[in-house]
Amino acid sequence: MSLLEIAKSGLLASQTALGITSHNVANANTAGYSRQRVRPEAFSGYGDGQGWGVLVQDISRVTDYYLTAQVWDSTSYSSSKKVTYQYLDGLDRVLGSESSSISQGINAFFGEISAASADPASIAYRQETLSSADLLAQRFNALNEYIESQSRLAGLQAEQSISEANTLIERIASYNKNIIAGGQITAGELLDQRDQAITQLAEYIGITVLEQGDGGYNVYLQSGQPLVMGDGQYNTLGVRQSLQDPAHLDFLLDNGTAQTVFKSDPGGSIGALLGYQTEVLSRASNELGRVSLILADQVNQTLSGGADMAGFSGAPDNHLFADINWLEDASRIEPVTGNAILGVDVTDMTALQDVAHYELRIVSATNYEIHAIDNAGSSSLVTSGTNLADLQTGVSFNGLNLKHHTESALGGTLQNGDVYRINFPIAGSPAASRVVEEVNSGNSQVMVVINDSKQLTISDYNLHVSGGLYTITRQTDGTSWSGAVADLDSGVSIDGFTVAVRGSTLANGDQFVLQPTRQGAGLIRMTMKDPRSLAFAAVDPAGAPPPGDNTNLEKLLALQSEQLIQGNSTLMEGFIQTVGYVGVLTAQAKVESETSISLLEKATLAKDSVSAVNLDEEAVNLIRFQQSYDANARVITVSQNLFDTLLAMF
Incomplete structure (x- = not known):
């Protein structure tokens, strides 16, 4: 040449x-x-x-593929830890805040009770007790609302992240097609764009990338399911409301014809968000709910054993907080005509009927009738009697017991022509709302009724029917109980609550999730309207107790130091355990977040030392x-x- x-x-x-x-x-x-x-x-x-x-x-x-893959792994890990810490830090600050602290509320509540012991008949002291109880309930409600808002926010962020991840998946698949078509003369910029898209995808989920001989990349979830194939085919991600917990989301892989639910952690920010929902928030809700349920139940039980200023004992108005299982006591009876004090309680929850309401009708000087009113307004006689005095000891019907309280003359008498509306809805009650239906092949209604709040755990439970047997499994440790499915028709008691079925017997394949404490903090309410209804005194068979009697008040005050939580912890200690649990997780998440950022920086520097x-x-x-x-x-x-x-x- x-x-x-x-x-x-x-x-x-x-x-x-x-x-x-x-x-x-x-x-x-x-x-x-x-x-x-x-x-x-x-x-x-x-x-x-x-x-x-x-x-x-x-x-x-x-480039160095190994160093690039390290950046992808570190990106997923760092994104997961940062998101977890951000949410935990917010929860930790709220739980530890003096303005929302349950510890402060409990101290204030029992402090007012202690102050009232000096003068139990003082209306001012009694009103302060009601006010502190109301503020305590509001603290529970506010914390529960914050936890629920965090869950909603995490769900919305997960949905947005999945939308963005799907856009990146589609883009990576397009890059693959163009790169394979270009062969050996593919522009380096196109390869960079694909790597950059994978880096962005790694922020949302954990991935594994395998390079193919034709230049294409196969991208997999860290659990091994394919996302992007080298030939341009791809699957997308999705979420749906969890069948086991409507407040949470399930992670899905969609191949265009079917959706598959994955319970394993997908990694990245999406995995952190979904894991935070199902692990941290569920436990925090259950722990907070348990404390609120025990508080409301034990206070109400103690007050029911005493006498108020009028001499009433166990009357509907004697409950300070809403009933933990059913409609609040004071709302169960509505006088249409009449001024008697009536109360209604559950004697057999499996016999309860779904009716619009009942009516007690006084049809003569001695006779009464109880009618069921359906949703169409039609009336049917349930039971009747010829002696009004029967109502003073209690009349049972359809799983309920109706009682006329005559401990005090202030209660009024039953007169001919009086009509009282009896409200006892089943649907929407706390007992019914503690059950999540996964599979219900019949018209069965499963209820969870708390009968010994001091034995409650913080666990959810799985109820499954197979081969004519039920199995209830405690999620936290796998402990299970089994028996004939027909036993549930009369009720099965475990861990401080009873599981009972109304309607048809459960069928094979039916599945439910039981959440005894999940909604406790959201439902607690102070319902007492009159401070005179506080039953601070002991029951006096002769009538109204002496004004200075604080016998039952002392029992109420003793609840503060009693180990009400499974015999191991006080109410205060129960909340402190929740704060401690979240605090430990937050401190750990902070360290892991800082460490993950450092690891990502090192991986990026190592890659840049070759490629930048x-x-x-x-x-x-x-x-x-x-x-x-x-x-x-x-x-x-x-x-x-x-x-x-x-x-x-x-």
Whole structure:
């Protein structure tokens, strides 16, 4: 080859190298850009032993797949830990805040009771007790609302993240198709864009990436399910309301024809959000709910055993807090006509009927009738009697017991023509709302009625029917109870609550989730309207107790120091355990978040040390390639001079 052609090849190679170097400099601050290099190769000619110049073999990215994969892994881990810490930090601050602390509320409540012991008949002290009880209930409600709002926010963020992840999945699949179609001449920028899209995807979920021989990437969930195939096919992600807990979301993989639910942690921010919902918030809700249920139940039980200022004992107005299982006592009886004090309680929850309401009708000076009123307004006789005094000891019907309270003359008497509406809805009651239906093949209604609040755990439970047997499994430790499914029709008691079925007997395959304490903190309410109804005194068979009697008040005050939670902890200690649990998780999450950020920075630095543009190095390359270009240009000049000299010889 002539000297001119050799110099020309060198000139073009140097020009290409200068162009690539300039391209590197221009993209020094472009996110995800990998520096490129020209790979020259000597052209040995056609076997005549002479050099024929230089060829640019290819232009390639400078990358290390292992270091890039480390960045993807570190990105998923860091994103997960940062999101977890952000949510935990907020929850920890609220639980520890003096303005929302349950500990402060409990102290204030029992402090007012203690103050009232000096003068139990003081209306002012009694009113302060009601006010502190109301504020305590509001603290429970506020914390429960914050936990629920965190769950809703985590769900919305997960849905948004999945939408963005699906966009990235589709984009990666498109890059794959273009890269495979381009073969060996695929632009480095396209490869960078694909790597950058995978890095962004790794923020949302944990992934594994395998490079194929044709240049395509197969992208998998960290549990092994395929997301993107090298040929351009891909699956998408999704969420749906969990069948086991409507407040939570299930993670889905959608292949276009079917959706598969995955219980394993998907990693990244999405995995952190869903895990925070199901693990942290569920336990915090259950622990807070347990404390509120025990408080309301034990206070109400204690007050029911005493006498109020009028001498009433166990009357509907004697309950300070709403009933933990059913409609609040004071709302169960509505006088249409009449002024008697009536109360209604549950004697057999399996016999309860879903009716619009009942009516007690006094039809003569001695006779009464109880009618059931359906949703259409039709009336049917349930039971009747010929002695009104029966109502003073209690009349039972359809699982209920109706009692006329005559402990005090203030209670009024039953008169001919009186009508009282009896409200006792089943649907929507706390007992019914503690059950989540996964599979219910019949018209069965499962209820969870708390009968010994002091034995409650913080666990949810799975109820499953198979082979004519029921199995109830405690989720926290796997402890289970089994028996004939028909036993549930009359009620089965475990861990301080009773599981009972109304309607048809459960069928094989039916599944339910039982949540005895989940909604406790959200439902607690102070319902007493009259401070005179506080039953601070002991029951006096002779009538109203003496004004200074604080016998039952002392029992109420003793609840503060009694180990009411499974015989191991006081109410205060129960809440402190919740605060401690969240505090430990928050401190751990903070350390893990800081560590994950450091690991990501190190992984990124390691990758950038190979792939990122070094401006000092590029400056040296510019000088080197410019010198090469000038030298090759000089060779062309020499070649031209030689040619001119040759022409001058003729």
